[in-house]
Structure formats: structure tokens, C-alpha cells
Amino acid sequence: MRKRTSRLLAAAVTAALTATTLTATATAATAGPASASSAAAASDPFYSYDGSTPLDSLAPGTVLRTRTLPYHVLGLPTPVTAVQLLYRTADAQGRPAANVTTVLRSLTGDSGRAVSYQSFYDSLDPADGPSRAVAGNLSLGGAIPSAEAIFLVPLLAQGYNVVIPDTEGQSADFGAGPEYAITTLDSIRAATGSPATGLTPDTRFGLMGYSGGAVASSWAAALAPGYAPEVNARLVGYAEGGLLVDPAHNIRYIDGSLMWSGIIPMALIGVSRSSGIDLTPYLNDYGRSVYRQLEHASLTDALGHYPGLSWKAMAKPQYADPNSVEPYVAAVNRTNLGSAPTPTVPGYLAQGNAGVLEGTFANPPGIGTGDGVAVAGDVRALARQYCASGTAALAYQQYDALSHFGVPAAWAPQALAWLNDRFAGRPAPSDCGHIPAGNSLAPQQPVPAS
Template identity: 75%
Template sequence: MSKPVRSIAVAVVVAASLTSAPAAVAADSEAPAATATTATTSADAFYTYDGSTPLSAYAPGSVLKTRTLRYHVVGIPTPVTAIQLLYRTTDAQGRPSANVTTVVRSLVGDGSKAVSYQSFYDSLDPEDGPSRAIAGNVSLGGLIPNAEALFIAPLLVKGYDVVIPDTEGQRADFAAGPEYGTNTLDSIRAATRSPHTGLGSGTRFGLMGYSGGAIATGWAAALAPRYAPDVNSRLVGFAEGGLLVAPAHNLKYVDGSLTWSGVIPMAIIGVARSYEIDLKKYMSSYGLEVYAKLEHASIADALGRYPGLTWKKMAKPEYADPNSVPEFVAAVNKVNLGSAATPTVPGLIAQGNAGVLEGTFTSPPGIGTGDGVMVAGDVRALARQYCATGNSAVSYDQYDLLSHFGAPVVWAPTALSWLDDRFAGRPAPSDCGRIPAGNSLAPEKPAPLS
């Protein structure tokens, strides 16, 4: 059996075994016992910072609350212990905020190495966050982080402690890349500052995430040198796949798609929420109807639900071109990863390029092909940009026969093997000079009203 196949097999066996051994929920001295009932409602007090000291008085990464419980898979408690932390971080607009992360200790690790695993839960509903799924919540959108036990199990088997942040924050700011990044970096800070996790200042970290998790991974790697140099100094590298780079391109790419067009209203809602702008005033009556239906939806609700949906159908006639909406242009430029700094640690970037299999039947001029939702030309351009701006330790894999759904099967074991090598101190390979050309990642420009 090959290493990649064996890794996947181990993950399936471990994740399956976790669900077969119910265990009582434990609690530490800082918080009341958490149960599947108390931990699964938005009213759960653990998620609210209620201290008398202003949140702004705490440094990013400060631990505000702690609780210990059993790791749940689809609502079933397992023997695996999880430590959840409420910590101080920074939102998309640079304001102090509180967020939750989960630390899962390896049974064979010593606390010296950990992986920050960023989930691809992609939701506009805070109830779908990985911390809630781990605490026992069962929801349609929450099935995604439940399924990701298949990715987390092999990390634990190999001796890595795993940190799993709620990357979207407590408002579910879908696709707000900079906030994903700060939530991830401050999660690492919190995990190493808590006396309950077994992690500390000497723990080295790798970043890992696919799709929505790649948004968080990519932004965390890019922001770390300036936002969290203390974390950056302990990063061994970042491994990401199915990456969102320039969201304005992705909206054009999925426009009219049979499968992925539901991402259009999700992105509109996420941008509006993250930056507190009113985009409803530009929507048609049909657009407002779709907006209302998906305002608290997950990607599981949106996929395939609106086949053939376009921006034009959602907008008033005079706003048929999304670039005619100035607030939208300003927001998508803020979440363009191509405008962020170059990471200073090694990176593995992977991208599928068989999107036609998932319903993308045309490629808009200047956009090119992709995996059905992510644009391969954008990802290549980002990798080349990193190489050109000082990071020669960039590897790029393009899976021309795999779509967004198929690529993780190859990416996950590859990413794990790549991270193993970085923790072992082996020199990072480089594809710089061999990565094909990609798209322009220049900021979007406002367009006149039609």
C-alpha cells in the first residue's frame, strides 16, 4: 500500500473508531461542564466575553475562558479530549473581538510540534463552526467539520497536537480573508499561552487548510510576519489547496455555474457582513429573495441550489456589472490575497483544474479554467508572485484531472508528507521558475453604471 493511500486508510479507521466509544464530558476548573446541549446553542455563554475589563485591554491571543470536553463526531462523544479557548483577536475591520479555538492533544506527542488545521466549513451561520461540531452540535453545515476528522486523525496518529480555530469568527464572516488570518494566528497564540493545552513557546507549528481552510492558511501565512512575528518565528511552513485568491475573479468564474453559482450570494452576504456595508440596495427583488434565504446558510445549503444563477439576475439592471458597485469593489480588493504580503516560510500550494466536471461550462475572458470554483490562473499567479518577491521555498502542484471535490484526496496526504519534512528540518523543495504563468492579480477598478 502506498504512503498516501495508507494515510487515508489510517484516517478512516481512526475517525470511525472515535465514534464507537462514548465518553462522559469532562470539565476543567475554569468553566462549567459542557454537554452536547449546552454547547450547541448560540446562547452558550462560553462564546461570549462578559468580563469587566474592556476587550481592547487584552493583547491579541489572550485567553479569556477555557473549557475541556470530549471531541464529538456527528454528536457522539469520543475518548479524545478537546480543550476549547475563548480568546481575544481582531476582526476584518481591525477591531478587538473574541473567538473560539479547539486544541486536540495527540496521545503520542510531546507538545513540541503542532498543526493549525483550518476547516473548510464555509458558512454564514456561526452554529456551523468547528468548535460547535466538536462540542456535539449536529447541523447540516456542521457536518463538514465533522467529516474533517478524516484529515485530523492522521495528524494525531503521527504525534502532532492539532489546533482548530473557528476561522470565520463568531459572526461567520464568510470569505473575509484578513479576519480568517488574524483568527488563525491569535488562535495559535492562545493555544500556546494556556496552561491547559501542553503547548508553549517552544512549540513549532505548521499551517494546513483546503478551500475555505486555505483562505485562512494563506492569509495567516501572509499576515504573520507583521501581525504576529512571535508566531511566524515558530512556523515551519504552510500547506494549502483549492485556494481563493482574487474573489472578484471567482464570482465571474462561477457566474452561471450549475453547481457553484450559490457562492455568488454567499460572497455578497459575507462581504456585506464583514465590512458592514449595505449591498441590498443594489439587489433586484429576486436577489433580495435569494439573499434572505441564504443569510444564515452554509455551503451545503447553496451548492447546486441555484443552477445557472448569475450576478446579473441578482442585481438591479443598472448594476449588472459588479464593478459598478463601489462598496463591493472596495471590499473585494481588501480580500484579494494577491495584495497581501509574501509569506516568509516555505509553502506548498495545490490547485485542481478540472472544473468542467462540476458544471462550469464556460470560462469568462481573462479568467481561464479552474476546479469549478477556484481559478487555477489566480493560484499560479500567486505562487509566482511569492517566488518573485523573495520566497524561493514555494512548491506548486496542479491537478489537471481533479475538481474541487476530488483534489483533497490527493492533496491531504501530500500536504501531510510535506509538513513531516518541514518538521524534520529537511530543505523545502522549490518550483520557482517552473510554475506556468497565471492571471493578473491587480485590484479591481470601479466601472460606470450601465
């Protein structure tokens, strides 16, 4: 009976996804980052904590509000129940903050297994967060977490509970990897501490994410032993692809890209916002103009909109080398996974290396090629570092003929199979000893302004 129910509900979700995907083009053509639905989402009182107890007096992961609603895809409800939690966490500067996570209940009622799926919504607008898309709000950037239903349906069909945190927090701190980790780990604490979710402190978790979601998953796996050891004890592993390891390398790699160069100003805005610094004094008039255009933008506003954009085109002449901007150097070093602890649980990393297919032709010295935005040599270096310094098995797969947009079709089924095996208790495979050499992940060093 349970299997039959699972099949029926999974079919319903798939049907809803198919129907809404047919309207995706029309939605993208009419929605915008400042749409009325985005404004409504921003004013949703569920996202505000107004309790009498100060946030800094509450333990991380404490549930502050709860609501239950249908899981929406591109604004249309599906038969799947979503429980949303406002919970206590912290921002990139360690200040107490309230954030939202979504729990999609297992279709079989299994409370023992869950996957924390980290979205690649990659936005500087809080209205684009996955929780708002799940609640039925529509925005152009919010279409990304709706499209990710294609990765969630197989998880739900196999009986997993799925937890989806708003990894960037309510300030939309794009690119702040350590903050992504904290919001993810506190989300798991909240999900397993709320009676509304059906999860318990004994529920085992896997981490899964691609691109920006991989950043969150990697940082969560790295920081879990120190920040949330009780969560780490229940992790079976992490499966991710398209990982951005060293932001300084990524920015140099996409410099001048036909598709991905718009991420450069988005990264500067995210770094500034999360670190509490101001990088605009280092930008020229054009750079400040682009900065203003993208200050509340999503990935959809940047991709392909600034073909050939470079750091040098935005910076004042004396700051033509990004490493001449000391606050920038300090900020990107804080978000370099190469300087983070090594996870203690098994991992699976997948990475493309055909970035030319997405208009990224650069091959900078010491950085090399990648999938268009993520640097393959950085991912190999991180994998080798984990192999050398850790005790957990690590599987690595590089797709030399696939780009960033092409890898998910190959990665997702492999990631699901890998997670299934970890939950089943099978030994984790390891490619340690067979991973080609990568780049140096040493911290960036400042250079004098010219």
C-alpha cells in the same frame, strides 16, 4: 509504549469516524441550519466574554475561558481530548472580539509540534463553526467540520497537536480572508499561552487547510510577519489546496455554474457583513429574495441549490457589471491575496483544473478555468508572485483532471508528507521557475453604472 498508545487511540478515533460516517446521510437528511441543536449552540455561554476588563485592554491571544471535553464527530464522542479556549482577537474591521479555538492534544504527549488546521466549514451561521461540532452540536453545516476528521486522524496518529480555530469569528464573516488570518494567528497565541493545552511558546507550527481553510492559511502566512512575528518565527510552513485568491475572479468564474453559483450570494452577504456595508440596494427583487434565503446559510445550503444563478439575474439592470458597485469593488480588493504581503516561510499549493466535472463550464477572458470554484490561473499567478518577491521555497502542483471535490484525496497525503519534512528540518522543495503563467491579480477597477 508511546507508539502503542498512539496506535490504539488513533484506531479508536478512526473507528468512531467510521461509525459516525455511516449515520452522516441520516443526519444530513434531518438536520437543518436552524435546528434545535444550532439554537442551543448559539446560546452557549462559553462563547460570551463577560469579564470586567474591556476586550480592547487585553492583548490579542489572551485566553478568556477554558473548557475540556471529548472530541466529537457528528455528535458522537471519541477518546481524544479537546481543550477549547475563548480568546481575544479582532474582526475584519479591527474591532476587539472574542473567538473560540480547539486544541486536540497530541496522542504521544509531544508538546513541540502542532498543526493549525483551518476548516473549510464556509458558513454564514456561527453555529456551524468547528468548535461547536467538536463540542457535540449537530447542524447540517456543522457536518462539514465533522467530516474533516478524515484529515485530522493522520495528524493525530503521527503525534501532532492539532489546533482548529473558528476562522470566521463569531459573526461568521464568510470570505473575509484578513479576518481569517487574525483569528488563526491569535488562536496560535492563545493555544501556546494556555497551560491547559500542553503547548508552549516554543511549539513549532505548520498551517494546513483546503478551500476556505486554504484562504485562512494563506492569509495567516502572509500577515504573520507583520501581525504576529513571534508566531511567524515558529512557523515551519503552510500546506494548502483549492485556494480562492481573488474573490472578484471567483465570482465571475462561477457565474452560471450548475453547482457553485450559490456561492455568489453567500460571498455578497459575507462581504457586506464583514465590511459593514449594505449591498442590497444594488439587487433586484429576486436578488434580495436569494440574499434573505442565504443570510444564515451554510455551504450545504448553497451547493447545487441555485443552478445557473448569475450576478446579472440578481442585480438591478444598471448594475449588471459587478464592478459598477463601488462598495463591492472596495471590499473584494481588500480580500485579494495578490495584494497581501509575501509569506516568509515555505509553502505547498495544490490546485485542480477540471471544474467542468462540477458543472462550472465558464472560461472568462483574463480568468480562465479552475476546479469549479477556485481559479487555477489565479493560484499560479500567486505562486509566481511569491517566487518572484520572496525568499522561501514554494512547491506547486496542478491536477488538470481533478475538480474541487476530487483534489483533497490527492492533496491531503502530499500535504502531510510535506509538513512532516518541514518539521524534520529537510530542505523545502521548490517549483519556482517551472510554474506556468497565470492571471493578473491587479486590484479591480470600478466602472460606471449603465
